[in-house]
Amino acid sequence: xxxxxxxxxxxxxxxxxxxxxxxxxxxxxxxxxxxxxxxxxxxxxxxxxxxxxxxxxxxxxxxxxxxxxxxxxxxxxxxxxxxxxxxxxxxxxxxxxxxxxxxxxxxxxxxxxxxxxxxxxxxxxxxxxxxxxxxxxxxxxxxxxxxxxxxxxxxxxxxxxxxxxxxxxxxxxxxxxxxxxxxxxxxxxxxxxxxxxxxxxxxxxxxxxxxxxxxxxxxxxxxxxxxxxxxxxxxxxxxxxxxxxxxxxxxxxxxxxxxxxxxxxxxxxxxxxxxxxxxxxxxxxxxxxxxxxxxxxxxxxxxxxxxxxxxxxxxxxxxxxxxxxxxxxxxxxxxxxxxxxxxxxxxxxxxxxxxxxxxxxxxxxxx
Numbered sequence: 001x002x003x004x005x006x007x008x009x010x011x012x013x014x015x016x017x018x019x020x021x022x023x024x025x026x027x028x029x030x031x032x033x034x035x036x037x038x039x040x041x042x043x044x045x046x047x048x049x050x051x052x053x054x055x056x057x058x059x060x061x062x063x064x065x066x067x068x069x070x071x072x073x074x075x076x077x078x079x080x081x082x083x084x085x086x087x088x089x090x091x092x093x094x095x096x097x098x099x100x101x102x103x104x105x106x107x108x109x110x111x112x113x114x115x116x117x118x119x120x121x122x123x124x125x126x127x128x129x130x131x132x133x134x135x136x137x138x139x140x141x142x143x144x145x146x147x148x149x150x151x152x153x154x155x156x157x158x159x160x161x162x163x164x165x166x167x168x169x170x171x172x173x174x175x176x177x178x179x180x181x182x183x184x185x186x187x188x189x190x191x192x193x194x195x196x197x198x199x200x201x202x203x204x205x206x207x208x209x210x211x212x213x214x215x216x217x218x219x220x221x222x223x224x225x226x227x228x229x230x231x232x233x234x235x236x237x238x239x240x241x242x243x244x245x246x247x248x249x250x251x252x253x254x255x256x257x258x259x260x261x262x263x264x265x266x267x268x269x270x271x272x273x274x275x276x277x278x279x280x281x282x283x284x285x286x287x288x289x290x291x292x293x294x295x296x297x298x299x300x301x302x303x304x305x306x307x308x309x310x311x312x313x314x315x316x317x318x319x320x321x322x323x324x325x326x327x328x329x330x331x332x333x334x335x336x337x338x339x340x341x342x343x344x345x346x347x348x349x350x351x352x353x354x355x356x357x358x359x360x361x362x363x364x365x366x367x
Contacts (some may be wrong), residue, residue: 002115004029006122007048011041011055011067021054024111030118038062040066046072052079052118057091064288065094072099076235079121083108093163096225099232158186160290161217164224165192168350171198174274174367178206178348181361182339188351189216190334191223192363197234200275201243206332206363208266208287210308219263226255243271245282247333249309249317255286264310268332270305272324272365279330283318284309292322293329293364326367334360 008030012018015036022032033048035041039061045053053071057064062243080100084092092103108114115174156286170177177194191214194204205227209219230251234237241247248269256263266285272278281290283303289300303318323332336358343362 003118005053006030006118008032008051008052008054009044009048011035011038011064013037013059014057016338021111021114023312025114025118028115031325038064038067039239041067043071045074050078050120054081054114055083057082057084057095065091065098068095068098068100070092076232079118081114081117081121088122088160093221094225096221096228097164099228100225101229104226113138120138123343152272158217161220162247162351165351168348170194172202175272176287176366177202177204177363178346178366179361179363180339180342180347180349181351182352182354182357182359183351184355184357184359187212187214187216188359190360191216191220192332192347192361193224193227194365195227195231195316195365197231197243197271200273202272202365203242203270204272204276204363204365205267205331206288207309208285208334208360210264212359215261215263218261219265220335222256222259222261222263223252226252234307243272243273243280244269245269245280246317246319246329248343249282252310253311257312262310263292266307270330270332270365272330274367277324277326277367279324280323281320281322283320284314287335289333289335290320291331291333292324293343294325295333296328297344298331298333324367329364329366331362331364334358335363336360 003025008025010022010032013036014095018034022034025032033044035044036236038059053182055064064082081102082092082095083104084107084179085106095103102117104113104117168179179192181188181190181192189209191209196202207223209216230239230242234242241251267285268290269282269289271280284306286305290301290303292301301320303320306317330365331343333343338357339360339362
């Protein structure tokens with residue numbers, strides 16, 4: 001059977017849906033433990049081993065997000081798949097930020113979608129290679145249905161995207177990241193993020209997403225979830241890719257292509273070894289620039305253009321390694337002169353709506 005021996009913790013407060021899903025998964029060979037709320041879910045999780053946690057996000061006693069946060073801290077290698085109603089996409093985004101592997105939206109039209117999501121995420125976590133061959137069709141179906149929802153609702157797309165963006169000023173133990181992104185409509189086609197990776201590395205990136213419509217919000221969710229997967233792999237000791245820009249760009253391109261959603265991206269991805277102030281920089285596409293900033297102004301780094309991410313016949317990105325002096329800042333910016341001047345004026349405001357400025361912006365790392 002397809003899920004023979006897979007241990008699943010199903011956390012769902014709706015007893016009818018919980019029993020239907022349990023019966024289906026057990027018919028596929030899974031060993032299912034049922035929990036009716038977040039507190040019971042955590043209790044079972046602490047006392048047993050599970051390969052997969054399948055959890056509703058809206059539950060009494062202990063909410064799905066708080067439950068997920070506690071579980072991921074205890075066992076980052078477990079596959080976490082969340083289920084959400086259409087009206088709480090912001091919670092889905094937060095779950096992906098915490099480290100969830102995947103999500104499904106209620107009502108689940110076909111229970112086989114749940115089976116395929118489990119197969120897909122077990123394969124990603126290297127639990128069983130036999131699941132690799134047959135998940136793409138239903139995975140694409142699920143992605144397409146959620147993309148259609150965001151395309152039809154500007155409000156939903158806007159809510160999802162705003163939840164993803166961090167504060168304008170982010171302080172890490174040995175560095176600080178500041179940014180401004182300007183959008184001319186409800187949805188930004190630009191996305192930024194940064195994260196500590198272990199105690200010695202920091203990664204940051206900026207992406208320009210195509211097409212520049214509501215789908216950009218969904219592309220942000222995809223991009224963030226792909227990066228989170230590699231961050232999870234690093235923390236569990238499975239992969240160093242997240243601090244290797246070349247490998248990270250290759251992985252992101254592969255995932256965007258396999259999504260089947262025709263989403264492309266220009267991107268600059270940077271990994272900094274904080275103990276040596278050494279940066280590895282990868283560049284794909286065009287329109288984004290990388291700079292060193294000091295008292296003399298902005299000095300562009302020579303990174304040649306290469307293919308966008310999301311292209312089947314993609315070729316390797318432009319790569320550069322650079323040592324950063326203590327008085328220097330490392331910046332990513334769009335090519336608009338107005339943005340460069342605002343960067344020099346230290347106008348860090350986060351994500352803002354402004355019809356007087358071109359869309360785009362800048363991101364700065366300082367030590």
